Amino acid sequence: MGNDMLFINGSFPRAIVHIDGDAFFTSVEQSMNPSLKGKPVVSGQERGIIACASYEAKALGIKRGVSLWDARKACPHLIVLPSDYESYSLYSKRMFEIMRRYTPTVEEYSIDEGFADLTGLRRVHRMSYEQIVRSMQKAIQDELDLTVSVGLSLSKGLCKIASDYRKPNGFTAVRGRHIHLFLQRIPTKEVWGLGPNSVQMLQKYGVHTAYDFVQRPEKWVDKLLHKPGREIWHELRGKSLLPVNPEPTRAYQSIGKGKTFSAPSRDPQFVYAKLVRNVESAFIKMRRHQHRTAEVYISLRYSDYRQRGLGVRLNRATDSTQEILPIIRRLFDQLIEPNREYRATQVWLTRLESADTRQLGLFDNQIQIERYEALSTTIDEINARFGKHKIAAATALTLQQRNENSRTQLPWRKLHLLNGENGRQRLYLPRLNIAV
Numbered sequence: 001m002g003n004d005m006l007f008i009n010g011s012f013p014r015a016i017v018h019i020d021g022d023a024f025f026t027s028v029e030q031s032m033n034p035s036l037k038g039k040p041v042v043s044g045q046e047r048g049i050i051a052c053a054s055y056e057a058k059a060l061g062i063k064r065g066v067s068l069w070d071a072r073k074a075c076p077h078l079i080v081l082p083s084d085y086e087s088y089s090l091y092s093k094r095m096f097e098i099m100r101r102y103t104p105t106v107e108e109y110s111i112d113e114g115f116a117d118l119t120g121l122r123r124v125h126r127m128s129y130e131q132i133v134r135s136m137q138k139a140i141q142d143e144l145d146l147t148v149s150v151g152l153s154l155s156k157g158l159c160k161i162a163s164d165y166r167k168p169n170g171f172t173a174v175r176g177r178h179i180h181l182f183l184q185r186i187p188t189k190e191v192w193g194l195g196p197n198s199v200q201m202l203q204k205y206g207v208h209t210a211y212d213f214v215q216r217p218e219k220w221v222d223k224l225l226h227k228p229g230r231e232i233w234h235e236l237r238g239k240s241l242l243p244v245n246p247e248p249t250r251a252y253q254s255i256g257k258g259k260t261f262s263a264p265s266r267d268p269q270f271v272y273a274k275l276v277r278n279v280e281s282a283f284i285k286m287r288r289h290q291h292r293t294a295e296v297y298i299s300l301r302y303s304d305y306r307q308r309g310l311g312v313r314l315n316r317a318t319d320s321t322q323e324i325l326p327i328i329r330r331l332f333d334q335l336i337e338p339n340r341e342y343r344a345t346q347v348w349l350t351r352l353e354s355a356d357t358r359q360l361g362l363f364d365n366q367i368q369i370e371r372y373e374a375l376s377t378t379i380d381e382i383n384a385r386f387g388k389h390k391i392a393a394a395t396a397l398t399l400q401q402r403n404e405n406s407r408t409q410l411p412w413r414k415l416h417l418l419n420g421e422n423g424r425q426r427l428y429l430p431r432l433n434i435a436v
């Protein structure tokens with residue numbers, strides 16, 4: 001490699017760790033029900049598509065995103081489970097609690113992934129950074145019976161790649177003076193924050209590895225890439241720009257919109273159109289305040305004034321109506337009942353965050369997101385000039401196929417309650433390696 005570039009001549013000017021649960025959903029199932037251990041298990045029965053595949057299933061070529069029908073054909077003894085997000089969330093919470101024993105600066109990046117900033121804590125724990133991280137990893141395994149893969153390095157961008165380098169139960173530490181060696185082994189498509197379009201473009205310029213990328217001059221990168229790409233260039237060179245954000249919610253204020261119909265309706269198409277209008281109003285207001293939302297709830301009110309609601313937590317905050325509508329559609333399909341009379345719809349946007357705190361790496365498809373944003377801006381401008389809802393989502397009036405959602409497929413946990421539990425109340429945090 002001739003003249004290797006040494007970016008940082010030290011070990012850990014900052015020490016950041018990324019922890020990633022291995023096949024998290026099915027591992028939780030195997031932790032709760034040890035008879036599933038060592039077996040090919042997948043989750044996602046209720047959707048007909050594999051949400052998560054255990055390592056035993058992966059070994060048989062079964063992957064996330066594959067239809068269950070195909071998977072069963074390829075592997076008739078596959079164990080297929082309905083998703084049990086309640087238990088997954090509890091395990092997730094416990095995992096983050098274990099991380100917080102070592103540092104208060106823990107960012108819950110997704111249900112099974114988190115960052116922690118350990119800078120300056122060696123003396124507190126009387127351990128090296130590697131020892132702290134191994135201790136975290138071991139505590140998670142001992143207490144939750146889950147394996148995680150960890151990456152320790154100088155920036156979020158580096159440790160996100162490092163945790164993915166060895167899996168499952170991996171441990172990868174990249175010190176400052178070894179960054180250049182590590183990056184030579186990383187293709188650009190594995191770099192956090194570089195979407196497929198950026199990867200393709202970089203390829204045209206002969207940039208194939210993360211090392212090729214960071215060797216390009218800063219000016220060249222500034223000209224070619226958007227902000228997330230530029231930031232990751234610094235992060236890969238060991239300069240930490242993206243802070244570990246310990247606030248799961250920056251702001252708790254929410255925006256709600258709801259309207260009562262002039263007359264109650266039994267027409268699902270009408271109810272949905274009204275709901276979409278509320279969503280659009282709420283998003284217009286949110287964009288005016290320059291916020292994004294990471295949690296959306298809808299509710300439908302019957303003519304007897306009772307109501308049913310459903311919510312969803314997004315893995316990335318958005319301010320795009322176009323992006324949220326397919327999700328609203330799914331929630332609506334789960335809520336709407338035939339031959340029921342409705343009189344109002346409501347929407348709430350919560351977990352609002354400021355639109356300028358853009359998180360890197362959440363963007364699988366940067367171009368698409370920017371297109372959505374540009375479209376939202378245009379819609380706001382037109383509506384401002386010609387009146388609200390002049391441009392509205394055409395989807396408001398197209399009803400898609402309803403998803404058959406069988407309620408008979410109960411998660412394992414709901415069929416195996418512990419002493420002291422009932423269908424509504426769960427003991428806080430199961431670690432259920434109890435042989436029955």
Ligand SMILES: [Mg+2]
Pocket residue numbers: 020021022023024112113
């Ligand atoms: Mg994972």
